[in-house]
Amino acid sequence: xxxxxxxxxxxxxxxxxxxxxxxxxxxxxxxxxxxxxxxxxxxxxxxxxxxxxxxxxxxxxxxxxxxxxxxxxxxxxxxxxxxxxxxxxxxxxxxxxxxxxxxxxxxxxxxxxxxxxxxxxxxxxxxxxxxxxxxxxxxxxxxxxxxxxxxxxxxxxxxxxxxxxxxxxxxxxxxxxxxxxxxxxxxxxxxxxxxxxxxxxxxxxxxxxxxxxxxxxxxxxxxxxxxxxxxxxxxxxxx
Numbered sequence: 001x002x003x004x005x006x007x008x009x010x011x012x013x014x015x016x017x018x019x020x021x022x023x024x025x026x027x028x029x030x031x032x033x034x035x036x037x038x039x040x041x042x043x044x045x046x047x048x049x050x051x052x053x054x055x056x057x058x059x060x061x062x063x064x065x066x067x068x069x070x071x072x073x074x075x076x077x078x079x080x081x082x083x084x085x086x087x088x089x090x091x092x093x094x095x096x097x098x099x100x101x102x103x104x105x106x107x108x109x110x111x112x113x114x115x116x117x118x119x120x121x122x123x124x125x126x127x128x129x130x131x132x133x134x135x136x137x138x139x140x141x142x143x144x145x146x147x148x149x150x151x152x153x154x155x156x157x158x159x160x161x162x163x164x165x166x167x168x169x170x171x172x173x174x175x176x177x178x179x180x181x182x183x184x185x186x187x188x189x190x191x192x193x194x195x196x197x198x199x200x201x202x203x204x205x206x207x208x209x210x211x212x213x214x215x216x217x218x219x220x221x222x223x224x225x226x227x228x229x230x231x232x233x234x235x236x237x238x239x
Contacts, residue, residue: 009130010083010106016187017061017084023182024087025062030177031191035222036123039152040068043121046150046230049073053118056081056142058107059125062091065152066100069121079117081105107135112142119148126153127198136211146235149213151204154195155220155227162223170195170225201227 028036052075057066060080080100088102107129120139129135157166170192178188201218208216213231
């Protein structure tokens with residue numbers, strides 16, 4: 001699946017997330033032993049949202065990050081955007097998320113005006129997009145000068161004594177859970193494959209800089225298999 005590019009990749013990803021939508025949140029909790037909830041808190045803290053600010057949660061899925069933003073900054077206006085309608089339908093049915101502004105959006109062609117949002121965050125989106133450069137350029141475009149971008153995603157595991165155990169978990173345990181819980185082993189074979197073929201944290205940081213972002217930083221978590229990147233659109237001119 002990871003050899004797909006362009007429209008074929010987008011269509012596969014959209015179909016896959018449609019199939020696993022009903023079990024997506026449960027699988028995330030199981031695969032990460034509940035750590036993904038802590039990571040999402042960290043993402044929103046790094047977004048540094050102003051009171052009454054405007055946030056875009058891109059690739060929102062069922063709205064976990066968007067909801068966490070409301071918990072931390074109740075006055076924030078949050079747009080939850082995804083191109084998989086079934087994922088958003090599941091999230092929208094949760095009563096505590098009824099105040100989110102749900103909208104369909106393609107990360108490569110965002111339907112928002114330039115310099116519109118105070119922050120844009122994403123959770124497990126970037127390794128699935130067909131064109132990372134274009135997705136980052138679009139997020140840069142819709143951010144206000146001084147606005148923050150925060151990216152949470154899986155990342156290729158580093159070489160370490162734990163590497164064999166990590167790969168066993170990724171290639172055996174996760175697909176087995178996917179088959180047992182969601183009845184979709186192939187979707188959870190895509191997860192480790194897409195992780196191992198994604199950019200190293202240093203490479204994604206370089207892509208952020210190339211897109212125009214500054215103050216780029218990242219942190220590895222979960223034995224190096226998760227990374228949180230943060231950066232800022234410059235508030236003035238750079239020479």
